[in-house]
Amino acid sequence: MTERAFPSASGLAETRPKYVGKPVQRLEDPRLLTGAGRYAADIRLDRMVHAAFARSDQAHARIVSIDTDAARELPGVIGVFMAQDFPDLPAIIAPSRMRDYRATACAPLARDKVRYVGEPLAVVVATDRYIAEDALALIAVEWEPLDVAADPETALAGDAPLLHEELGTNLLFERVFETGEPDAAMRDAPLRVSGRFRMHRKSPLAMEPRCYVAEPDRARDALTLYGSTQVPGIIRDALTGLLGLPGSRIRVVAPDVGGGFGGKGSLYPEEIMVCVLARRLGRPVKWTSDRLEDLTSTSQGFDEIIDAELGFDTDGNLLALTGTVVGDVGAYSIYPWTAALEPVQVVSFLPGPYRIPHYRGAVRGVATPKPPTGPYRGVGRPAAVFVIERLIDMAAAKLGIDPADMRRANLVRAGEFPHRIGSGLVWDRSGFIECLDAACETVGYNELRTTQAEARAAGRWFGIGIASYAELTGIGSRISVAPGMPINTGTETASVRIDSTGAVTAVFAVASHGQSLETTLAQIVAEELGVRPQDVRIVHGDSAATSHGTGTYASRSAVLGGGAAILTARTLRDKVKRVASHLLEAGVEDIETGDGHVFVRGTDHGVSFAELAHAVYSDMKALPADKREILEAMETFDPVTGTTASATHIAAVEIDPGTLSVRIHRYVVAEDCGRLINPLVVDGQVHGGVAQGIGAALLEELRFDEAGQLLTASLADYTVPSAVEVPSMEVTHVETELPGNPGGFRGMGEGGAIGAPAAIANAISDALAPLGIEVSELPVTPERLFRLVQAVLGKGGRT
């Protein structure tokens, strides 16, 4: 089901080709699929040396001594460095304007104590990585172990060991959102459902582990950092402060990047250290994370305990919602997002796309001796949606109402936008009910319920789960992506130029790490300017190419980058038309562009972009001096608040009553990201997001023991879905118009991962409804299912 409500971008009934909305093949694929891509690990520079980090094997301990003598003597070792070798290097501190926020200081190499297993202690630099790792084995550390409170609720107790003694508490922040009178409304509600929900810790687990190469330039006293990062602009800005160099002498380049999912969106100790070492040694320094380091030192995601209650009346109207969240932040507050990013988003989004008049969401972030958490695809919303969607299903079951009808009755409707939810977020117009209806239609909801009834009658455990959600994407300058974070992530500036050969180059500060931005941004520029997508070179991921920019995260790049592309290409098109008007002796209003040509509408009288560029730049007789335009434009786009994206996911699952394995039988997504730029790319993002959501629902969990040791430290134990575990998906699009936004684009990079955990949790609960089992902990591993089923059926169970 596709609702098309867009006039052509320019409002003109032009004949030139349209690219936005078309399934244009990805322009980056020939490079990436033939091995011609260039990732950070592919970079080899003259005189380059290799770093390897000695890491803590203790979760919480004082460093008594580090003996590096034997390591230094190993042939091939250039140096072994510790915190004391860089007395002037500041700690990483992620500041926040949030009231009572307690910032943590994270030294790039641990100074007096360590706070998680995997924290960098020392770094070896050697002529190759093998020797560097040989040297690591020769470093001896003497520890004074300290008490460990690995569980976040234990860490909040008054007598808990303090991770950061100077803060006097492990509580890093707390915040409450309240609307109406939640206590009274809950008390008076005729019916209530509640539960304690647990979302376990995950790893972003990009295919490409993190890698950094720092190249010093002694002539200019400058530095280039090639890094697998989502945020080259943020890293550049942070490094200027840490290294004491102006931005003009630090360049951060994100070459081809093999996935990020949030894990490459923060500033890392290793990133700083390769820069510092390159300057100290006067040689390029490279560090590549191995998979073990990726699982222990790349930022982790989720990890919340959520107590929530939903009050409603006998007609199914939602009355009140309360949620109390304890977020396990890990050892440090990550830069620049702060410790508040993930846990606060849980309470910000808990009311979901529903009308709920009374709300209170309270959240506390707790420091624990585990790796720092950071942004992970979905940020807070996978947990929030899991909880509210479970509660909605529990309420529907209590009332005997179909879960789809329960949602249809409470979703914010077309005439009710903008709608402010209890946490203060405002939904602009989005197809909440339209997505629900489209998903039900695609899956054949009524027939599926009949199939389920037949399966149940035959003793099979077959369930259907729905998850509807809304998210704020493409966030503008009025809202901070992370609460209280003092950097601007709400604007994006594009520059587009036509060079003296007529070729088009468009420069952005976003940084693609798999989102197809080279294709989608080229589609937009091509359509607005009147060339073909393959004629537009997209430059991105290079801090030296722009004055300001951050990168790609938070479902922002299509909205902000796409908006900036439209505004900039239009400005440049106007310049092209003015020049052409003079060359072709026609009025500006009669000039049209398309397919790399500029011509008088309705005629074959025209010039190519190459000829027009020649006239402007080279043939000094073609135009009078005052008609020569600079064929460049630069515009900034700011969506101010942001745009609402929404979707409904429906999963049908069957559980093997004997082995308790879960098979996903159907998976349907109906999503509204506004106007599609490229349906292939949107579908791909949905597929990837759902795959990660399946991981969160069924498979992936970073498990720690009571001493804070990571137990799932390899991909044999940290189980991500493979192709076999990911079903075919049916994706349908609802394109709700977005007035006041130049492209009508909404962000959708995270959505798949937001809906899937809830939809699958609801489907499993539905399958087990005859046993009265509710899923409240994710992932639902076979072992957890076994325990839930055993509790009801007793020993023996079903075979």
Added chain:
Amino acid sequence: MKPAAFEYVRAASLAEALAALDHDDAKVIAGGQSLVPMMNFRLAQPARLVDINAIPDLNRIEDAGTHVVIGALVRHAQAMCSDLLAARFPVVAEAMAHVAHLAIRNRGSIGGSLAHADPSAEWPLVVALLDGEIVVAGPDGERTAAAEDFFVAPLVTDLAEDEIVVAVRLPVPPAGCGMAFDEMSRRAGDFAIVSAGALVRVEDGVFAQVRLALGGVGDGPVRARAFEDALVGKPATPQAIAGCLDFAVEDLEPESDLHASAEYRLHLVGVLSGRVLERALARASGSAS
């Protein structure tokens, strides 16, 4: 994740390989699918690797009439596609489909899987189920070991440091046997939480021969002898299988680990044993039904 330095010897013959193994901390490498990851984690740091891939004749599957001999260098994928094995032991291909992924099945060798001795691995279970013998070469010549003697503990065998697994001999069971294999793992290709293999023969409507082998529940593959003895002579029916299943779990003491508790493993033993036995029964010729 780089291995420590090691010496590498590529042996052209079994004699060369055995000579090269006479060295401190020498380790045989064939497909490397278990050893190389352990070396990269530096959990294994052999001083010398003896590569046996170039030794002729170890990659053959041979029909010896009463039994089939599978060379140690036969790859999982090769065994999975073997017509001879499919005809004699269809359970092999059924089990091989659960061995990791295509790329690993193309490289990983049978000898390596047996010598690595993961208690959840498919080959040790298949050898135990089929009453196979592992052929081992050493400085003093060849010897054979039954599965129950060869697998000593998780990742531990009775293989001496100077010995090499050269083949496995599988006796051909009587005609009419039905066989089946199944396992439960977190994901396709993961090590089994529990695996089960069954072989049954039916005569005159009763179970004349029963074998049940279990993986993931002990030090190595486990034959459920008490269950086998209990079922022999009973009517060849699913009800009889179900009635004896308690015998399958009675002496087991599986460990709890990250992926499964001992209780869940015991539950799976009952579930999977029942399934493979019913399937084997359905495949046996002359079954009661």
